[in-house]
Amino acid sequence: MKIEEERKVVELMIKLYCKKKHKNKELCNDCNELLEYVNLRLSKCPFGDQKTFCSNCKIHCYKPIMREKIKEVMRFSGPRMLFYHPIIAIKHLKETIKEKRKNGKK
Numbered sequence: 001m002k003i004e005e006e007r008k009v010v011e012l013m014i015k016l017y018c019k020k021k022h023k024n025k026e027l028c029n030d031c032n033e034l035l036e037y038v039n040l041r042l043s044k045c046p047f048g049d050q051k052t053f054c055s056n057c058k059i060h061c062y063k064p065i066m067r068e069k070i071k072e073v074m075r076f077s078g079p080r081m082l083f084y085h086p087i088i089a090i091k092h093l094k095e096t097i098k099e100k101r102k103n104g105k106k
């Protein structure tokens with residue numbers, strides 16, 4: 001999984017979350033802050049393009065408050081991604097399953 005791809009997925013999820021939950025057309029300050037934080041974490045990820053999804057990662061480099069926020073976004077937008085961005089969602093799902101299998105073998 002490329003960092004760029006995960007960045008795109010996360011951005012879509014945060015935008016979807018903000019649009020539906022906060023009723024904003026553009027990202028509100030809170031969500032924008034979250035997106036910037038995620039981008040920062042991704043750009044510092046020690047795994048580079050070998051990384052798994054943050055949700056599968058063992059390191060958990062997010063600080064607790066941001067971790068809670070992103071979890072909430074994932075919970076909300078995860079199932080909805082299938083509806084709004086089906087191709088990306090299915091791809092993401094496949095990658096997640098593949099990674100889980102890979103990790104399970106170790």
Ligand SMILES: [Zn+2]
Binds near residue numbers: 017018019022032
């Ligand atoms: Zn928002």
